[in-house]
Amino acid sequence: xxxxxxxxxxxxxxxxxxxxxxxxxxxxxxxxxxxxxxxxxxxxxxxxxxxxxxxxxxxxxxxxxxxxxxxxxxxxxxxxxxxxxxxxxxxxxxxxxxxxxxxxxxxxxxxxxxxxxx
Numbered sequence: 001x002x003x004x005x006x007x008x009x010x011x012x013x014x015x016x017x018x019x020x021x022x023x024x025x026x027x028x029x030x031x032x033x034x035x036x037x038x039x040x041x042x043x044x045x046x047x048x049x050x051x052x053x054x055x056x057x058x059x060x061x062x063x064x065x066x067x068x069x070x071x072x073x074x075x076x077x078x079x080x081x082x083x084x085x086x087x088x089x090x091x092x093x094x095x096x097x098x099x100x101x102x103x104x105x106x107x108x109x110x111x112x113x114x115x116x117x118x
Contacts, residue, residue: 008075013111017104018068021087024100025065028058057094060086061101068108077115084108 032051064086071079087105091098 010072010075011080011111011115013107013114014068014072014080017083017107017111018065018072020107021061021065021068021101021104024104025058025061027100028054028061032058054094054097057090057097060090060093064090068104071111075115077112077117080108080112080115084112 032047032054064083066083067079067086068083070076071081071083084105087101087108090101091105
């Protein structure tokens, strides 16, 4: 007798959400990490202040990304919802960059709603 492996269907919306978030997080780290090596003291001070202002947003996006990836690969609704909530909180922490994370937040909420309860 051959055993059939039942493959769980993963959410494509969650996949798109975490891939977009990964690209955004790479952008954030590159953009705000690049200003640290500036030459003058004033530029370094400005880069440090900007990084300090954006860091809570960056941290929330990073933790949300981890939960979104876990939810995608483990096929767990709760992780997807947690990631979506963290994306929402990250928008509140730095509203100036809302347009970079709102699509991922909406996709995560829709992915959560479409996933079946276990």
